[in-house]
Amino acid sequence: MYEGKTVLLVLQGGRWLLQGHDVQVVSTDNDSRAASRMVAGQLEMALSADPTPPPTPGAVVRHHYNFFNRETDVQQAVTDLLARVKADGQLHVLLDEADFDSSAVHGPRLTTLVARLAESVPGLHLWAAGVRHDAIPPSLRPEPLTVPLRCAPSVLREVQTAVDRYQGLVHNYSDSGVPAPGDGLRVIRLSHHGNAHRGRWPVECQQCGKEVAAELLRLGVGSGGSSLPNYRDVFIITRSSELQDDIEDDAGRVTSRASGVVRGLRDEGLPVCVLGNQDVIHNTARCERDHKDVAVAATDRVTVTRYDYVQGLERRVVVMLPGRHKVNEGRSDDDFDTIDRLYAISRCTTQLVMVDVPPVTTATSTAT
Numbered sequence: 371m372y373e374g375k376t377v378l379l380v381l382q383g384g385r386w387l388l389q390g391h392d393v394q395v396v397s398t399d400n401d402s403r404a405a406s407r408m409v410a411g412q413l414e415m416a417l418s419a420d421p422t423p424p425p426t427p428g429a430v431v432r433h434h435y436n437f438f439n440r441e442t443d444v445q446q447a448v449t450d451l452l453a454r455v456k457a458d459g460q461l462h463v464l465l466d467e468a469d470f471d472s473s474a475v476h477g478p479r480l481t482t483l484v485a486r487l488a489e490s491v492p493g494l495h496l497w498a499a500g501v502r503h504d505a506i507p508p509s510l511r512p513e514p515l516t517v518p519l520r521c522a523p524s525v526l527r528e529v530q531t532a533v534d535r536y537q538g539l540v541h542n543y544s545d546s547g548v549p550a551p552g553d554g555l556r557v558i559r560l561s562h563h564g565n566a567h568r569g570r571w572p573v574e575c576q577q578c579g580k581e582v583a584a585e586l587l588r589l590g591v592g593s594g595g596s597s598l599p600n601y602r603d604v605f606i607i608t609r610s611s612e613l614q615d616d617i618e619d620d621a622g623r624v625t626s627r628a629s630g631v632v633r634g635l636r637d638e639g640l641p642v643c644v645l646g647n648q649d650v651i652h653n654t655a656r657c658e659r660d661h662k663d664v665a666v667a668a669t670d671r672v673t674v675t676r677y678d679y680v681q682g683l684e685r686r687v688v689v690m691l692p693g694r695h696k697v698n699e700g701r702s703d704d705d706f707d708t709i710d711r712l713y714a715i716s717r718c719t720t721q722l723v724m725v726d727v728p729p730v731t732t733a734t735s736t737a738t
């Protein structure tokens with residue numbers, strides 16, 4: 371069965387490897403052993419698939435313990451992992467199937483491990499998946515948004531709006547010590563509005579696809595110029611649950627057509643890779659391949675994706691498509707705008723393109 375959260379660990383781990391960091395993949399009981407093996411295996415594959423590998427990529431190191439049967443394994447894990455801390459104080463750890471539930475035998479032991487690492491390692495980067503929302507140890511906190519890395523200030527200003535709104539919940543950007551590449555380019559705004567546009571949201575709209583494609587081509591995307599972006603440098607990101615590629619049955623017949631925006635992009639000749647909810651459900655094998663491919667930008671294609679599939683990744687050009695989330699849960703438009711800014715716009719390093727949607731005058735904005 372395909373697991374999105376494991377993919378997120380793989381994407382983040384892949385990024386660390388490409389930056390030259392060793393990645394410690396830790397399983398703490400027999401239940402998490404298979405998941406950890408898969409994470410480690412996918413990381414190694416992603417690294418070997420990279421057409422332009424860095425000169426000194428990191429290594430994947432697997433650790434297996436049995437916290438369930440042996441309490442002494444906790445100290446052993448602390449010792450082993452502290453031995454892996456680099457001279458600059460950094461340690462990169464992935465924990466899949468991390469159940470901190472205090473009513474289970476090994477939950478408190480896992481909490482102890484994370485707390486000991488957090489105390490002892492100043493540069494601890496630890497990502498855990500499979501964590502229950504009501505059992506998150508206090509030493510775990512949102513990490514990926516604290517350092518802006520290479521984002522241009524013009525992009526950061528858009529993200530900052532959301533950080534300000536969520537003061538206290540999201541960590542503010544810290545000074546990364548890395549000079550930003552100028553102020554970046556002016557944010558480009560397109561509009562899902564006018565005669566040829568169809569549907570409530572840009573994701574459904576073929577015309578929006580065509581206009582986004584035209585804008586990308588105008589920016590020189592894929593034209594081959596040495597300083598210009600390639601197709602692989604572009605993310606088109608949405609929170610919409612409705613994004614999908616053609617869905618095919620076992621005989622290869624299309625049972626449900628690709629979203630309008632995807633068809634519009636292809637009409638203009640852009641090579642496109644799509645990662646939507648329905649693709650993950652119906653085209654599992656292709657999606658697994660594409661996820662790995664996108665993690666290392668192996669193939670020169672524009673990626674159209676749900677925001678949650680590209681956490682930890684960045685691209686020079688990001689196109690933001692507002693969309694409807696299936697589960698609205700009474701969230702306000704501001705909440706959704708915040709999600710867009712934190713999870714989509716923050717993926718952009720240089721050129722941001724926003725597709726604006728005219729406000730609704732009826733109750734359709736709260737439909738599911």
Ligand SMILES: [Zn+2]
Pocket residue numbers: 561562563567568571572575576577578579
């Ligand atoms: Zn449109």
